[in-house]
Amino acid sequence: MQDITAIVIFLVIGAVAGWLAGQIIKGGGFGLVGNIIVGIIGAIIGGVLFNFLGIATFGLLGSIISATVGAVILLALIGLFKRA
Numbered sequence: 315m316q317d318i319t320a321i322v323i324f325l326v327i328g329a330v331a332g333w334l335a336g337q338i339i340k341g342g343g344f345g346l347v348g349n350i351i352v353g354i355i356g357a358i359i360g361g362v363l364f365n366f367l368g369i370a371t372f373g374l375l376g377s378i379i380s381a382t383v384g385a386v387i388l389l390a391l392i393g394l395f396k397r398a
Contacts, residue, residue: 356385
């Protein structure tokens with residue numbers, strides 16, 4: 315049961331982070347599935363970046379912040395490649 319709860323929390327964090335990044339970068343979300351995908355990839359990017367910089371995050375809010383920062387970076391990079 316704990317595995318299911320962890321997966322649900324992971325997906326919710328991904329959805330929230332993807333939606334927030336969409337609001338920050340593009341001005342809109344990408345739908346539930348798109349937000350989750352952007353948020354999950356953003357969580358990976360944010361986690362690596364925060365670890366590299368020595369920044370520690372704790373709890374649900376820290377996870378959302380880290381994932382959102384990573385998702386914003388992901389969307390900014392995608393935007394740069396789309397323009398080129």
